[in-house]
Amino acid sequence: MRGGWMGSDLSDYRSGFEDLVIEAESWVGGAIMEWISRNVEIQVKGVVENISREPVVVESIERALDNVYWISEEHSSHRYKVRNAGLVVLMVKLLRNSSKDMGTRLRSKALMALFSMAKDEENKNIMLREGVSRLAIPQRKSENML
Secondary structure: OOOOOOOHHHHHHHHHHHHHHHHHHHHHHHHHHHHHHHHHHHHHHHHHHHHHOOOOOHHHHHHHHHHHHHHHHHOHHHHHHHHHOOHHHHHHHHHHHHOOOOOHHHHHHHHHHHHHHOOOHHHHHHHHHOOOOHHHOOOOHHHHOO
């Protein structure tokens, strides 16, 4: 006897269950990506506030630069949010305007954040327009040969 609960109906149930699992995984993946996107937006907003704050609070700026580096390295597809918030320009200005007063640790964090952000071509172009030396920005292998 084919059919019934032991026959082809079982494979239909299994197929339907697999479809549900795939749909659930897709939904969870989308929810996670949405959460990451919102988290990055919150982080970027906080970075702008901390870097723009007067008077300068070194600990806040260090934390802000750590957040930029984290976003750039861990969520590189969101580098554009950092760029669109004007943070690449703010970081370059921070280095330019307070380089003599800023400690080595803060300068290192700013350079590491910019170095990481320079992996994106648009960010690299902004840095060059803002006066960052070409030698300080990582180049693609084909550009290094020139």
